[in-house]
Amino acid sequence: MTTISGAAQVNNIESASTITPQDNPNSASALKNEFITLMVAQIENQDPLNPTDGTEYVAQLAQFSQVESTENLVQLTQNNSTMLDNLQVLSTAALIDKTVTVKSDRLSASGVDQHAGYVELQAPSNTVILELVDSLGNVKSMNLGPNSAGRVDYTLDAQAMGLTGEYQMRIKLDSGQDYQPSIYQHGQVEHVTTPLIGGTSHLQVKGVGMVAFYDVAAFSNE
Known part of the structure; x- marks a missing residue:
C-alpha cells in the first residue's frame, strides 16, 4: 500500500495502462494473424482440380474475429478500471487536512x-x-x-x-x-x-x- 500524509501531493501515478504491454503470442489477434497466414498458404498450394471449400475458412475467421472483439472489450474494461483507481487516488489525496x-x-x-x-x-x-x-x-x-x-x-x-x-x-x-x-x-x-x-x-x-x-x-x- 501507498501512504500519503500531511500536505503531500501526488506528482506522478503510473498504472498498468501507461506501460507498453509485450506481444502475447496466444492472444486472439496473434492467433488470427497466424490463421490467415496458414489459410493463404493452404489456398496457394491446394489442388486446383480439388479445391477446399471456402465456407469453412470464412466460419473460422468469423470465430476468431468474435474472440478478438471480446478480448478488446475486456482490455478496455481493465483500462477504465485502472483510470478510475487513479482518479480515486487523486481525489482522496486532496482530502488531507480536510x-x-x-x-x-x-x-x-x-x-x-x-x-x-x-x-x-x-x-x-x-x-x-x-x-x-x-x-x-x-x-x-x-x-x-x-x-x-x-x-x-x-x-x-x-x-x-x-x-x-x-x-x-x-x-x-x-x-x-x-x-x-x-x-x-x-x-x-x-x-x-x-x-x-x-x-x-x-x-x-x-x-x-x-x-x-x-x-x-x-x-x-x-
Missing part, C-alpha cells in the same frame, strides 16, 4: 479534544442517550434529550468527560424501539492509504481511525 463526516460507531479519544457528530433517528423518541463503552465495559453517557425523527447533533468534550482511548458508541432509545440509529462523526483526515493494485483507498480520520473511502458521508472545506 474535515469529513463518516458513518462510524468507533471513537478514538485523545483526552483533550472535542468530538462532534450526529445521530440519525428513524422515529421520535423521548429518550436519546449516547453511551460510550470502553474495552472494560465501563459506560459513560450523554443525554441528548427528547428528539423528533431526523438528525440529532452532539458534541463530546473529551477532557470534561474523561474520555481517553477507544470506545464503542451506541444509542439508547425509548422502550420498544428495537433499532440502533446510525452514528456519524466529523473528523479531520490525517493521511490517506491507497492500495497498489485495485481496492479502495482508506482514510485515517482523527477521532475515528481508519475508514474506507466509501464510508465518507459528507465533505467539508474546513
